[in-house]
Amino acid sequence: MDEQKINKILTYMGFAARANKIAFGKDMLKEYLSDKRISKKVLVVAKDAGERVKKDLRIRCDINKVPYIEIADKKTLAKAVGKTNLSAVGILDENLAEAIIKVVQAE
Numbered sequence: 776m777d778e779q780k781i782n783k784i785l786t787y788m789g790f791a792a793r794a795n796k797i798a799f800g801k802d803m804l805k806e807y808l809s810d811k812r813i814s815k816k817v818l819v820v821a822k823d824a825g826e827r828v829k830k831d832l833r834i835r836c837d838i839n840k841v842p843y844i845e846i847a848d849k850k851t852l853a854k855a856v857g858k859t860n861l862s863a864v865g866i867l868d869e870n871l872a873e874a875i876i877k878v879v880q881a882e
Contacts, residue, residue, distance in 0.1 A: 776879070781846050783878050785855040788819060788864060791871045792856035798865035799858065807865040808835045815869035816841045817876055821849040824862035832863055842876055 791797050798807035808818065818836055820829060822845050829845075836843040846852075853861040866872040 776846060780878050780881070784819065784844070784846060784875050785851065787871050787875050787878070788852075788855045788866065789857075791866045791868050792858075794868060796866065796868035796871065797856055798867055799856070799861055799863065804832070804863060804865050805835070807867065808832075808839045808841055813867065813869065815872045815876075817844060817866050817872040818842070818863060819844050819846060819852065819866070819875070820863045821845075821847060821852045821861070823848045828862050842879070844875070844879055 788797070798804050804818070807813070807816065816839075818832060818841055820832055820843065833843055835841075849860055849862055852864060853859050856864055866875060
């Protein structure tokens with residue numbers, strides 16, 4: 776994925792964070808991925824996240840049919856949403872989740 780698309784995704788993630796529409800942390804992400812009330816979901820994972828974390832999240836995404844996107848590193852991901860040291864972020868806002876999916880599909 777090129778730098779421009781990554782920056783666009785990180786910007787959308789920033790919007791979601793400012794609107795307090797992000798899920799992070801093991802328990803919150805589990806709940807988010809299995810929540811049937813949210814129809815449009817996307818999970819953004821850092822490339823340098825641990826292999827066990829990535830595998831677990833990828834399996835959960837497959838089970839719940841949630842798009843799984845791997846970009847940037849933990850530091851960049853965390854900075855985009857105003858946190859420190861994040862491995863994965865779920866986007867709770869359906870419009871922003873859809874916008875991120877469109878950016879990825881435009882490859």
